[in-house]
Amino acid sequence: MNFAAIRVIYRAEMQRAINTLFQTLASPVISTSLYFVVFGSAIGSRIQTIDGVSYGLFIVPGLTMLTILTQSISNASFGIYFPKFSGTIYEVLSAPLSFFEALIGYVGAAATKSFVIGVVILLTASLFVDLQIEHPIWMLTFLVLTCVSFSLFGFIIGLWADSFEKLQIVPILVITPLVFLGGSFYSINMLPPFWQTVSLFNPVVYLVSGFRWSFFEVSDVNVWTSLTMILIFLGVCLAVVSWMFKTGYKLKE
Amino acid sequence: MDNIISINDLAKVYDNGFEALKTINLDIERGEILALLGPNGAGKTTLISTIAGIVSPSSGTILVDGHDNVRDYRSARKLIGLVPQELTIGAFETVWNTVSFTRGLFGQKKDPEYITQLLKDLSLYDKKDNQLRMLSGGMKRRVLIAKALSHAPRILFLDEPTAGVDVELRKDMWRIVNKLRESGVTVILTTHYIEEAEEIADRIAVINHGEILLVEDKTELMQKLGKKQLIVEFKEPQFSLPDSLKDYSLDIDDKGLVLTYTYDATADATGITRLLQSLGEAGMSLKDVRTTQSSLEDIFVDLVHSDGIAANEQPKEKSA
Numbered sequence: 001m002n003f004a005a006i007r008v009i010y011r012a013e014m015q016r017a018i019n020t021l022f023q024t025l026a027s028p029v030i031s032t033s034l035y036f037v038v039f040g041s042a043i044g045s046r047i048q049t050i051d052g053v054s055y056g057l058f059i060v061p062g063l064t065m066l067t068i069l070t071q072s073i074s075n076a077s078f079g080i081y082f083p084k085f086s087g088t089i090y091e092v093l094s095a096p097l098s099f100f101e102a103l104i105g106y107v108g109a110a111a112t113k114s115f116v117i118g119v120v121i122l123l124t125a126s127l128f129v130d131l132q133i134e135h136p137i138w139m140l141t142f143l144v145l146t147c148v149s150f151s152l153f154g155f156i157i158g159l160w161a162d163s164f165e166k167l168q169i170v171p172i173l174v175i176t177p178l179v180f181l182g183g184s185f186y187s188i189n190m191l192p193p194f195w196q197t198v199s200l201f202n203p204v205v206y207l208v209s210g211f212r213w214s215f216f217e218v219s220d221v222n223v224w225t226s227l228t229m230i231l232i233f234l235g236v237c238l239a240v241v242s243w244m245f246k247t248g249y250k251l252k253e
Numbered sequence: 254m255d256n257i258i259s260i261n262d263l264a265k266v267y268d269n270g271f272e273a274l275k276t277i278n279l280d281i282e283r284g285e286i287l288a289l290l291g292p293n294g295a296g297k298t299t300l301i302s303t304i305a306g307i308v309s310p311s312s313g314t315i316l317v318d319g320h321d322n323v324r325d326y327r328s329a330r331k332l333i334g335l336v337p338q339e340l341t342i343g344a345f346e347t348v349w350n351t352v353s354f355t356r357g358l359f360g361q362k363k364d365p366e367y368i369t370q371l372l373k374d375l376s377l378y379d380k381k382d383n384q385l386r387m388l389s390g391g392m393k394r395r396v397l398i399a400k401a402l403s404h405a406p407r408i409l410f411l412d413e414p415t416a417g418v419d420v421e422l423r424k425d426m427w428r429i430v431n432k433l434r435e436s437g438v439t440v441i442l443t444t445h446y447i448e449e450a451e452e453i454a455d456r457i458a459v460i461n462h463g464e465i466l467l468v469e470d471k472t473e474l475m476q477k478l479g480k481k482q483l484i485v486e487f488k489e490p491q492f493s494l495p496d497s498l499k500d501y502s503l504d505i506d507d508k509g510l511v512l513t514y515t516y517d518a519t520a521d522a523t524g525i526t527r528l529l530q531s532l533g534e535a536g537m538s539l540k541d542v543r544t545t546q547s548s549l550e551d552i553f554v555d556l557v558h559s560d561g562i563a564a565n566e567q568p569k570e571k572s573a
Contacts, residue, residue, distance in 0.1 A: 002358075002360045004357045004358075004360045005357055005360055009358070013348075015346075015350075019345060088343055090302075091307060091355055091358055093307045094306050094330060094335050095330060095355075095359055096328075096330040096359060133339075206406065248309055253268075253309050
């Protein structure tokens, strides 16, 4: 195992975030604060409680998921796409390290950044609402699994993309709608039965539901189902990445 | 013969059907400087990229110091340093960090003393805290060399190392290459600047259309294929030569002022003495006498021409 290589890739990726620390942290803090002002205070005060939880509090897990999903994808996809774009990927390809080791470096750093951002959002949210976490271990489990699996997903997008347009297209056209329609700001039980069934095909529903359950013991689907779904997603991403590495997909000619 | 790289039946066919390499067989000796010559698109970069592990071979094997570069890629790649043709380098990292990054990628522990010495050797030490985007093209080229040497490789690939660099850097580069050779590092240099190969290489390999046309010791190659000519200039035009010179391979220009004699420099009897004597006996007054030898460039052009290369793909003259 080439630990030195994993360490330098991880550090270089983390350094990129540290170099733009203000942008990395200010953006999620400001957007979270705006969501709380608009949904939590202005609109939320006129919305009745959902399953006994005030609306301001109810949106915290969904809001956190919304940000860490997009940040994980964006960090990981950019992390691998940029060396491909600039040509500096030759170093990684010619170094004595396995694809798996490179993956740990890149995805580990992207997931770490998302995790930190998730924690910052929760801290920001606690300034606006009286945040309670009923099951901290479950909360951390969902947070870590989401950061890792969506960083993997972002890595796949970064490998697949051969233009900046493609790099943006999946997050904008797929992830954002899935997150907004995944119960981030509402309970899917509030939807008509047909749309409830349709929502169950949205993987984000399981993430948000499980994550929300760890805070308030309120969920749209069983927490074990949520855990199973995220593990399946993680497994699928790992399988795709292994195939990409084995075949050198979009990396080696 | 102690080969550090052995390439056997290597072929590379891209997805679009283009055959970049066609059954390459090449042995590279430990500690030598091998110049890989070829026009643009000949397959030079594909060949070294395949050895370095960046491009997957379609068939064939490459052994790097006995290690298969696919099955035992870790051991093989640890021995190789690569300076790419393009200035592919980051923007916001510092010189020190980017060189240390490459060292880490190759599994080496931190060694600030080694990196310090390396940067000093490459006249980069005073720029060690500068961001890469602030450096000139020549400085970036030095950084790429520093990165390639950061893990003290035993084999160094220099892919078109002097493309667009100034005289000072070129001299520095050859000084470094000579120093590396003295320490036992094998250097493989790809270039289409013949002068470079002539100046520094031990052996020359010529590649064209994905095939190795020849691999030869540089001196032997120049002796074998190089022509030597004696050029005699007359004071007055001469349109007939003495009968005693009929057996010579002679050419005289249209004005009758310049006589060219092509001969084998390695032969025991070149015939020069008898030629000059005959000219003197015939009463021809000589203005000047000089000899020329075909350069490696001439040899190269002949080779690629015979391989069917178009004239516009010939190697460029090296700029000063």
